[in-house]
Amino acid sequence: MSIQIEHLQYVYGAGTVFEKQALRDISLTIPDGQFVGIIGHTGSGKSTLVQHLNGLLRASSGDILVDGESIYQEGYSMKKLRSSVGLVFQYPEYQLFETDVFTDVCFGPKNLGLPKEEIEARARQAMNAVGLDESYDKVSPFELSGGQKRRAAIAGILAMKPKVLILDEPTAGLDPKGRDDILDMLADLHRESGITILLVSHSMEDVAKYVDRIIVMSKGSVLYDDRPAGVFAHWQELEKVGLAAPQVTYIMHELETRGWPAARDVTTVEEAKDAILNALHRK
Amino acid sequence: MLKDITLGQYYPADSVIHKLDPRVKLVWTMLFIISLFVFGSISCYIVVTLVLIGLIRVSKVPLKFMMKGLRAIFMLMLITVIFNLFLTPGTPVVQIWKLTITKEGIRTAAFMAIRLVYLIVGSSLMTLTTTPNDLTDGMEKGLRFLKVFRVPVHEIAMMMSIALRFIPILMEETDKIMKAQMARGADFESGGLIKKAKGLVPLLVPLFVSAFRRANDLAMAMEARGYHGGEGRTKLRPLHYESRDRAAYLLMLVYIAVLILVRIAAPVERLLGIAF
Numbered sequence: 001m002s003i004q005i006e007h008l009q010y011v012y013g014a015g016t017v018f019e020k021q022a023l024r025d026i027s028l029t030i031p032d033g034q035f036v037g038i039i040g041h042t043g044s045g046k047s048t049l050v051q052h053l054n055g056l057l058r059a060s061s062g063d064i065l066v067d068g069e070s071i072y073q074e075g076y077s078m079k080k081l082r083s084s085v086g087l088v089f090q091y092p093e094y095q096l097f098e099t100d101v102f103t104d105v106c107f108g109p110k111n112l113g114l115p116k117e118e119i120e121a122r123a124r125q126a127m128n129a130v131g132l133d134e135s136y137d138k139v140s141p142f143e144l145s146g147g148q149k150r151r152a153a154i155a156g157i158l159a160m161k162p163k164v165l166i167l168d169e170p171t172a173g174l175d176p177k178g179r180d181d182i183l184d185m186l187a188d189l190h191r192e193s194g195i196t197i198l199l200v201s202h203s204m205e206d207v208a209k210y211v212d213r214i215i216v217m218s219k220g221s222v223l224y225d226d227r228p229a230g231v232f233a234h235w236q237e238l239e240k241v242g243l244a245a246p247q248v249t250y251i252m253h254e255l256e257t258r259g260w261p262a263a264r265d266v267t268t269v270e271e272a273k274d275a276i277l278n279a280l281h282r283k
Numbered sequence: 284m285l286k287d288i289t290l291g292q293y294y295p296a297d298s299v300i301h302k303l304d305p306r307v308k309l310v311w312t313m314l315f316i317i318s319l320f321v322f323g324s325i326s327c328y329i330v331v332t333l334v335l336i337g338l339i340r341v342s343k344v345p346l347k348f349m350m351k352g353l354r355a356i357f358m359l360m361l362i363t364v365i366f367n368l369f370l371t372p373g374t375p376v377v378q379i380w381k382l383t384i385t386k387e388g389i390r391t392a393a394f395m396a397i398r399l400v401y402l403i404v405g406s407s408l409m410t411l412t413t414t415p416n417d418l419t420d421g422m423e424k425g426l427r428f429l430k431v432f433r434v435p436v437h438e439i440a441m442m443m444s445i446a447l448r449f450i451p452i453l454m455e456e457t458d459k460i461m462k463a464q465m466a467r468g469a470d471f472e473s474g475g476l477i478k479k480a481k482g483l484v485p486l487l488v489p490l491f492v493s494a495f496r497r498a499n500d501l502a503m504a505m506e507a508r509g510y511h512g513g514e515g516r517t518k519l520r521p522l523h524y525e526s527r528d529r530a531a532y533l534l535m536l537v538y539i540a541v542l543i544l545v546r547i548a549a550p551v552e553r554l555l556g557i558a559f
Contacts, residue, residue, distance in 0.1 A: 056462045079468065087466040095463040097488035107485065111468030142492070156467055 001067055001084060001163040001196065003030040003053060008062035010048055022048045024220045026062070030164075030198070035190050037207035037228075038200045040217035041242035046200050047090065049217070050166045053198075054085040083112050086162030090169045092153030096141035101132065101152050104141050108160040119159075126159035127152075130185055147178035151185070158189075165189075166198040171206060183210055204232070208246045208267045216243065229265040248272040255279075294411040296343040301412045304528040305421025311535055312409045319398050319405075322542045326551040328397055330542060335401060335408075344411050352407045353400060360399050367392040415447035423513075424522050437513025445501070453494060460489045 010023040022045045030036060040046040051057040052064060055071055055078045064071050071081055089095065098104035105123040114122070127136065130151040136144075141152055154170065167186070171179040187210050190197050201207050207214065207228075214231045216224040218241040224231045232238075235245035235253070252266050252275070260279055266272045295301075300308070319331065339346060353360075373387030410418070423440035430436055461471065464485045471482055510516075 051462070054466060056465060079470075082466055082468055089459065089463045089466065092463065094489050094493055095460055095467070095485075097485050097492075107469075108467040111470070160468065 002032050003028075003085075003164065003196075004065040004068075005029070005052075006063045006065065008049070008052060008064065009060045010045075010052065010057065011060045012048075014060070022220055023052075023059075026220075026222055028215065028222065028225065030196060032163075033194050033196055034213060035187075035197045035211045036199065037211035037214045038198060038217060039202065039204060039207065039214055039243060041202060044217040044241075045220040046217050047168050048220075050087060050168055050198060050200055053164070053166060054082050054087045056087070079112075083160050084162055085164045085166065086157040086160055088154050088157050088165070088167040088170060090172055091150075092156075092170075093141075093146065093149035095156070096149060096153060099140060100138045101141050101144070102127070102137040104152065105155045105159050108156050112160060122159045122161060123155070126155040129158055129189060130155045131181070147174055147181060150174065150178075150182065154182075162195065164196040164198065166200070168200045169202070170199070171201070171203075179206065186210065202243070204238075204244060205246045208232070216241075228267045232267060292411065293414050294344045294348060296412075298341060298343040298412070299527060300338065300342040300408075302527065303412075303531055304522055304524055305413050305417040306425040306522065307524075307528045307531045308409045308413055309418075309421050309425060311531065312406055314535060314539070315405045316402055318539065318542055319401055322546050323394055323398075324546060324549060324552065325555075326545045326549050327542055328394075329551065330545050331401060334538060335404060338408060339404075342408060342412050344408070348411065349404055349407050352403050356399060356403055360396060363395050363399065364392045367395050416444055419444035419447070420518070420522060437516070441513070449494075449497070452497070453490070456493055457486065457490060460486055460493075 005026055005028045008023055008026040009021070012018070012020045012022050026049065038046045038049070048057065052059055059072070066081065066085070069076065071078075096104050098107065102123055105126055106119050109119040109122045127133070132148065132151055132155065136148070136152075141149060144152060150170065154167070157165065165186075170182050170186070174182065183206060186197060186199065189195065190210075199207055199211060204214075211228060214224070214226065214228050215222055216231060216238070223237075223241065224234060232245040232249045235249050238245055246267060248266055248269055248271075252272060255276070261282070266275050315331075318327075322328075322331070339349065368384055368388045369382050371385055371388035371391050373385035375383045376386050376389065377384045413421075419440045422443070423436055426434075426436050426440075465471070469482065469485055471479070471486070474482065
């Protein structure tokens with residue numbers, strides 16, 4: 001399922017003193033099966049942008065095409081859109097409300113009006129995918145740890161079997177272990193089911209290892225849209241908009257200025273290790 | 284949806300009314316409301332209207348913003364007007380089937396409508412030009428004398444300011460949770476009353492959980508900063524009366540005096556030859 005965004009604009013609180021243009025002329029194409037990172041400083045419009053993709057916010061102007069069809073055309077089913085484009089909000093654990101985890105995960109598919117067996121099969125599958133086994137079925141969601149709560153909330157969206165999964169800062173407020181768990185889980189999910197994943201984050205470090213493409217947003221517009229290495233090549237400009245390239249980028253640039261022929265395109269620690277070893281062998 | 288409520292919302296602008304001491308505004312508003320009910324005549328309402336228009340102009344708050352608050356009481360107003368219109372005994376003017384509209388009914392209904400509108404606009408004028416913090420500060424200081432009667436003035440003021448502060452936070456939270464549940468296919472709009480009420484569970488449970496969590500955090504943070512009630516607590520910006528505040532009190536006396544005079548002289552009624 002491909003998503004095409006055309007000249008999207010969004011204005012908050014139009015006609016009041018608090019009026020603010022949150023998105024300016026955004027045009028993007030997200031093809032099927034891509035793992036995309038959307039990066040931006042707080043208030044850059046990244047959360048606003050993703051809320052448009054499943055119709056929770058309506059653009060002030062511009063258009064969004066899902067599989068070539070405009071979601072703003074008369075009679076377009078928002079219900080269908082929300083089942084195919086799953087959005088996991090920031091701090092999704094605050095949306096849990098049922099008496100046990102399993103019932104909570106069932107909430108999404110139940111709203112799709114599926115038969116009972118299908119609902120439960122999907123819920124089970126989604127919980128397995130996020131690493132919550134049967135022993136968690138009857139536990140109250142309020143008794144889980146922070147990371148588990150978040151995984152339960154993500155399972156709630158996964159159970160709707162979206163073709164596109166959008167996650168708004170899924171690692172915010174988690175410890176390094178919880179963060180890596182979630183990101184590894186997403187990478188597995190992407191590899192196994194081939195769904196399109198949009199990962200919203202303000203940390204380059206988080207996404208560099210996983211994504212195929214990075215979209216950098218600043219003040220409501222798209223600043224860069226490229227492969228990770230291509231984006232990190234602009235590390236000086238990134239700093240100006242309150243972001244930073246991964247730390248390895250800085251090391252590799254420093255090595256280069258000191259006369260080490262290290263590779264420039266390095267984005268992860270693993271690649272950096274190989275590049276440095278290679279350079280050492282050559283000497 | 285929830286954004287239509289103007290009462291308790293601050294509109295930032297640079298005007299004399301914004302700068303006034305909150306106590307002055309509280310007393311003014313109270314007196315204004317009393318005056319609406321005590322001086323019920325056409326001439327008096329003309330004076331009140333002029334004063335209200337003048338105050339709105341001085342406050343620099345757009346009229347549109349003030350009228351928003353009226354939307355919330357529209358139904359209440361409609362019911363009041365209809366009841367007064369048909370149920371007041373007196374000289375009949377129009378008779379449709381069993382319903383009679385009397386001269387007195389029209390008069391009471393019109394006065395009631397005007398009173399309600401002015402009451403809302405008048406109090407909105409205060410809340411729109413005063414930050415919730417200032418408002419509760421003003422209340423605390425203005426009502427300090429009640430301490431003699433063992434009324435916990437400080438605690439009440441603190442509770443009010445916390446409650447007011449939490450309104451926008453909880454509204455934002457509601458919006459967020461609503462969106463999150465809508466992303467999971469929840470439907471808050473369609474269906475009958477029972478289905479709608481049931482549909483609110485996914486919204487209310489997380490909202491209550493988050494409200495309690497926030498209350499807990501706030502209590503902890505307040506204690507960590509040494510809060511132990513009002514005893515011996517000082518203010519960052521103590522309230523002082525300035526010359527503009529004294530002028531405002533003076534204007535208030537003038538306003539009352541003019542109303543009393545107009546009530547007695549009743550120029551409009553005399554002109555139109557209506558009994559008063």
